[in-house]
Amino acid sequence: xxxxxxxxxxxxxxxxxxxxxxxxxxxxxxxxxxxxxxxxxxxxxxxxxxxxxxxxxxxxxxxxxxxxxxxxxxxxxxxxxxxxxxxxxxxxxxxxxxxxxxxxxxxxxxxxxxxxxxxxxx
Amino acid sequence: xxxxxxxxxxxxxxxxxxxxxxxxxxxxxxxxxxxxxxxxxxxxxxxxxxxxxxxxxxxxxxxxxxxxxxxxxxxxxxxxxxxxxxxxxxxxxxxxxxxxxxxxxxxxxxxxxxxxxxxxxxxxxxxxxxxxxxxxxxxxxxxxxxxxxxxxxxxxxxxxxxxxxxxxxxxxxxxxxxxxxxxxxxxxxxxxxxxxxxxxxxxxxxxxxxxxxxxxxxxxxxxxxxxxxxxxxxxxxxxxxxxxxxxxxxxxxxxxxxxxxxxxxxxxxxxxxxxxxxxxxxxxxxxxxxxxxxxxxxxxxxxxxxxxxxxxxxxxxxxxxxxxxxxxxxxxxxxxxxxxxxxxxxxxxxxxxxxxxxxxxxxxxxxxxxxxxxxxxxxxxxxxxxxxxxxxxxxxxxxxxxxxxxxxxxxxxxxxxxxxxxxxxxxxxxxxxxxxxxxxxxxxxxxxxxxxxxxxxxxxxxxxxxxxxxxxxxxxxxxxxxxxxxxxxxxxxxxxxxxxxxxxxxxxxxxxxxxxxxxxxxxxxxxxxxxxxxxxxxxxxxxxxxxxxxxxxxxxxxxxxxxxxxxxxxxxxxxxxxxxxxxxxxxxxxxxxxxxxxxxxxxxxxxxxxxxxxxxxxxxxxxxxxxxxxxxxxxxxxxxxxxxxxxxxxx
Numbered sequence: 001x002x003x004x005x006x007x008x009x010x011x012x013x014x015x016x017x018x019x020x021x022x023x024x025x026x027x028x029x030x031x032x033x034x035x036x037x038x039x040x041x042x043x044x045x046x047x048x049x050x051x052x053x054x055x056x057x058x059x060x061x062x063x064x065x066x067x068x069x070x071x072x073x074x075x076x077x078x079x080x081x082x083x084x085x086x087x088x089x090x091x092x093x094x095x096x097x098x099x100x101x102x103x104x105x106x107x108x109x110x111x112x113x114x115x116x117x118x119x120x121x122x
Numbered sequence: 123x124x125x126x127x128x129x130x131x132x133x134x135x136x137x138x139x140x141x142x143x144x145x146x147x148x149x150x151x152x153x154x155x156x157x158x159x160x161x162x163x164x165x166x167x168x169x170x171x172x173x174x175x176x177x178x179x180x181x182x183x184x185x186x187x188x189x190x191x192x193x194x195x196x197x198x199x200x201x202x203x204x205x206x207x208x209x210x211x212x213x214x215x216x217x218x219x220x221x222x223x224x225x226x227x228x229x230x231x232x233x234x235x236x237x238x239x240x241x242x243x244x245x246x247x248x249x250x251x252x253x254x255x256x257x258x259x260x261x262x263x264x265x266x267x268x269x270x271x272x273x274x275x276x277x278x279x280x281x282x283x284x285x286x287x288x289x290x291x292x293x294x295x296x297x298x299x300x301x302x303x304x305x306x307x308x309x310x311x312x313x314x315x316x317x318x319x320x321x322x323x324x325x326x327x328x329x330x331x332x333x334x335x336x337x338x339x340x341x342x343x344x345x346x347x348x349x350x351x352x353x354x355x356x357x358x359x360x361x362x363x364x365x366x367x368x369x370x371x372x373x374x375x376x377x378x379x380x381x382x383x384x385x386x387x388x389x390x391x392x393x394x395x396x397x398x399x400x401x402x403x404x405x406x407x408x409x410x411x412x413x414x415x416x417x418x419x420x421x422x423x424x425x426x427x428x429x430x431x432x433x434x435x436x437x438x439x440x441x442x443x444x445x446x447x448x449x450x451x452x453x454x455x456x457x458x459x460x461x462x463x464x465x466x467x468x469x470x471x472x473x474x475x476x477x478x479x480x481x482x483x484x485x486x487x488x489x490x491x492x493x494x495x496x497x498x499x500x501x502x503x504x505x506x507x508x509x510x511x512x513x514x515x516x517x518x519x520x521x522x523x524x525x526x527x528x529x530x531x532x533x534x535x536x537x538x539x540x541x542x543x544x545x546x547x548x549x550x551x552x553x554x555x556x557x558x559x560x561x562x563x564x565x566x567x568x569x570x571x572x573x574x575x576x577x578x579x580x581x582x583x584x585x586x587x588x589x590x591x592x593x594x595x596x597x598x599x600x601x602x603x604x605x606x607x608x609x610x611x612x613x614x615x616x617x618x619x620x621x622x623x624x625x626x627x628x629x630x631x632x633x634x635x636x637x638x639x640x641x642x643x644x645x646x647x648x649x650x651x652x653x654x655x656x657x658x659x660x661x662x663x664x665x666x667x668x669x670x671x672x673x674x675x676x677x678x679x680x681x682x683x684x685x686x687x688x689x690x691x692x693x694x695x696x697x698x699x700x701x702x703x704x705x706x707x708x709x710x711x712x713x714x715x716x717x718x719x720x721x722x723x724x725x726x727x728x729x730x731x732x733x734x735x736x737x738x739x740x741x742x743x744x745x746x747x748x749x750x751x752x753x754x755x756x757x758x759x760x761x762x763x764x765x766x767x768x769x770x771x772x773x
Contacts, residue, residue: 038335049201053254056198059289064368084186084734 168335172348174328175199175284176312177355179298181364182604185733194364196298197409199284203257205249209239211277220278223267224248227260250303251285292406293367296427297541297602300409315412316425318358318602321542325606328355356608361397361601366390369728370402374695377721378404381678381711382701387429388725389581390691393589393683395620396598398539398582399691400729403428429581430537430544434696436584437661438502438645438714439681440574442632443587445495447526448510449628451518463513466495466631469771472505477512479565484508492771496764499659500638502645507572515568520552523568527577530623531587532597539582539600548578574661585694588681591636591657592689594629596620633657634760637686640719641761643768649719651684651726652744653737655756658682658722660714665699674702680718684726685738686756691729695721 070076123131150158176199184191205228212220217239225232228249238246252260257280268275286300299317306313311327314320331352374388390399405424407415415421426432452462464470469492475483486503498506514523527533527549534549550562550571570576579587582600589598598620605614636657639646646660661679664671678697683689700712711717741751742758752758 050254052198053200055195056200056287056289059195059198060291063290063293064365065290065293065372067365068368068372081731082734083736085736087186087189087734089189 166337168337169349170333170335172331172333172350172352173284174330174352175354176286176301176328177322177326177357177608179318180357180359181362181367182360183363183365185363193359196288196290196294196360196362196364198287198289200287201282202251202253202285203280203282204247205252205257205260206279206281207239207246207248208244208274208277208279209241209246210244211274212239213271213273216271216273220267223263224260224278227263228252228256251283252280286409288408288410290364290368291410292408293364293371294362294401295407295409296403296425297362297401298409299425300412303413315409315416316542317427318360318541321540322356322358322606325608326355326358329353353609356606356613358606359604361392361399361604362401363399365732366400366729367402369732370400370725371404371406373721373725373728374402375404375406376724377695377697377717381697381717382703383697383717384699385424385428386695386697386721387581388693388695388721389429389585390693390725390729391582391585391589391600393592393598393689393692395617396586396589396600397604398600398602401427401429401602426543427541428698429694429696430539430541431580433545433547433578433580434677434679435577435663435666436574436579437663437677437679438574439584439588439659439661439679440577441502441507441572442499442591442636442659443527443531444507444511444572445499445635446591446624446628446632447523447530448514449631450526450530450624451514451522453625453628454518460517463517464495464510466635468494470494470498470506470509472498472503472509474505474509477508477569480569482566484569490768490772494767496635496638497768499632499635500641500644500764502639502660504569504573508569511568511572520563520568523571524549524551524563527571530597531583531590533577533579533583533587537580537582537586537600540602544582545578545580547580547583550576574663581694581696584679584681585692588683588694589692590624591629591632592683592692593620594626594633595622595624597623633686636682637757638761638764640682641757643761643765645715646680646682646719646722648715649680649682649722649726650742651723651730652747653739653742653749654684654727654730654735655686655739655742656682656684656726657686658719660719662712662714675699676702676712678712678714678716678718680714680722682722682726684730685735687738690733690735691726693722693726693729695719695725697721 071079178198179196181194181196182191183194205224207220209217218236221232221236221239224230224235230249235248238248260278264278265275267273268277288295288298288300297317299315299319301312301314301319304313305311310330312323314323319326329350329352332349334347334349370388370390374386377383378386385404387401387403389401391397392399405421407425412425415425448463449466452464455462472486472490472493475485477484484504486501486505488501490497490501490503490505493501493503493506495506497503511523528535534547536544536546538544550567552563554562556562567576586598586600590596599618601617603614603617605612607613636659637655638644639659640650640656641647646658649656649658649660658681661677661681663677663679664673665675665677666672667675676699678700679695681692681694683692695718697714697717700717702710702712704710708716739756741749742755743750745752
């Protein structure tokens with residue numbers, strides 16, 4: 001057998017072994033990742049459940065009945081319900097105001113800052 | 123045997139054995155291949171249920187259509203744990219010790235736990251719905267204890283489950299209802315107890331999914347194969363506003379306590395589209411404690427939505443509706459070129475006591491000699507309406523009157539609101555007979571009907587009928603559903619548009635008359651909402667009891683809307699069986715004007731403030747209030763004028 005052929009065969013074998021090892025490593029990492037999935041999924045589920053539970057606690061605290069009770073207390077007696085015409089509704093991400101906008105003498109609206117933000121359009 | 127023959131024999135035997143092996147392989151792989159593949163799959167693969175979440179209910183906090191609002195959940199599925207024991211896995215000597223410790227941890231008597239642990243069973247449920255904190259507390263004790271005493275760790279174990287939880291506690295209890303703690307043993311599905319949970323069960327329950335795991339000694343290996351995706355139940359967004367509901371519940375509870383009644387309800391509806399804004403009922407029903415209600419026969423009745431399941435005789439609240447039919451009759455005669463039935467402003471004699479076809483005396487609470495339509499509604503006169511109804515039946519017949527009650531106001535038929543067990547009510551039909559053989563419609567029937575007796579309506583029907591006046595002539599479809607969202611897509615069924623059933627001019631005229639009722643001289647002056655205009659009518663209907671009307675048992679009611687000129691809501695307040703008594707300075711407290719009208723005022727005032735409705739009668743306050751200017755107040759000039767005419771006619 002020629003020397004060159006021997007070297008080529010050896011190099012080819014090394015390359016094959018290398019690629020085979022790499023493939024095995026990849027397979028192992030995929031298997032490891034797949035093994036982690038159930039644990040991670042259950043962790044994610046637990047976090048979501050905890051989130052739901054906490055939200056439930058917040059909602060229970062913000063029970064309208066409790067809020068009405070608070071409204072009757074002396075320290076909140078200054079609070080009044082705004083008239084619907086006083087509610088300014090902003091569009092999300094832009095200073096656009098529902099309904100007619102106040103205009104100053106020069107006709108510019110740049111000076112206007114809404115006094116009250118109730119919420120943003122969903 | 124010769125060596126050659128021996129070799130041939132051995133070869134033949136080996137060949138036969140090899141052939142048998144091939145045959146066996148063929149049998150296993152080809153013939154029984156599917157069976158063995160299935161068994162292998164069963165040993166290596168595991169089917170896991172991916173639970174679907176039951177749909178939720180949300181309230182509507184929008185105070186104006188189109189305004190942004192946060193979804194406020196009325197019900198949330200919160201994760202809880204059921205505690206189980208495997209008595210067979212626990213060694214006898216430890217059972218008592220475990221029983222004592224568990225009794226201390228979960229507050230269940232130790233004999234109860236010991237009775238479970240002494241059973242020959244692999245699974246006994248010891249306690250339901252434990253919080254995660256309690257689970258952790260039990261595990262903190264159990265794991266070291268099991269290790270120390272060499273008891274299998276899973277001899278005490280937990281199963282996770284979702285519990286329907288109600289952040290607003292009793293609010294809207296009868297409407298929402300709940301699901302039983304125990305699921306259906308065969309299907310594993312929730313069992314709803316009633317209300318919206320029952321009506322929308324198919325949409326709410328969703329569908330569990332399935333996923334495939336590979337078994338391994340240490341870890342389950344996720345194959346990533348989902349055989350069936352779980353489909354969560356649809357979320358139902360209600361028209362109920364939680365704040366208006368709280369206001370209504372507080373208001374009706376206070377009224378029921380004050381009047382010593384058995385119960386009551388307050389329902390608010392948007393007259394423009396029929397959206398129910400609040401549906402309060404006292405005594406309350408706490409869905410989380412449903413077992414208490416169903417285990418006590420005296421409480422079972424409180425789980426119903428009485429506003430739709432129980433019918434009532436609407437009493438005088440029907441008079442404005444009857445009066446509108448009289449005005450409609452005028453238009454009918456005008457079309458026919460005949461003289462009208464009556465003139466709403468004309469002076470009609472109202473001191474007659476006996477009417478054709480009626481043997482019993484018919485009278486008003488107070489004698490009035492002459493009245494016109496506005497006075498008749500203001501004073502809730504039975505005689506005035508009887509005078510008109512005699513003429514109406516004489517000229518147009520009973521069927522015409524009955525047909526108008528049905529076609530204009532939808533009485534006698536289900537409203538179609540999204541709640542189970544709605545009662546259609548009842549209106550007698552001329553010519554038809556009861557099961558007893560008696561005619562439904564007889565001589566006195568028209569007199570009873572115009573006073574709101576001899577017919578049955580549910581509260582939603584009454585509310586819808588009054589909405590026709592509030593929205594100036596349109597019949598709306600009452601609804602509790604704003605939208606239904608399933609897998610991110612809206613699947614809300616179409617809502618029928620309001621349809622015109624009454625000319626706007628007739629509705630406007632009747633609204634004008636009902637505005638007198640809440641002003642001085644009216645039967646419902648206690649319903650006057652300071653700063654706002656309103657229209658409405660009281661009723662105090664005697665209850666049917668042991669085959670007759672009981673003079674001491676009543677259903678008192680007020681139906682009205684505010685602001686009168688551009689109504690934001692129609693509100694019905696019903697007080698069931700207020701105590702029959704006389705209080706010095708107040709008088710008889712069971713009257714609708716005494717117990718239901720103040721509740722209307724209290725609920726409506728707070729509701730208007732919450733909804734941000736600007737006062738449309740800014741000087742309509744009582745004398746002594748700095749804001750008061752009765753000369754400028756809405757409808758005061760007309761009221762004074764009417765009082766003047768009344769005085770002239772009646773001395």
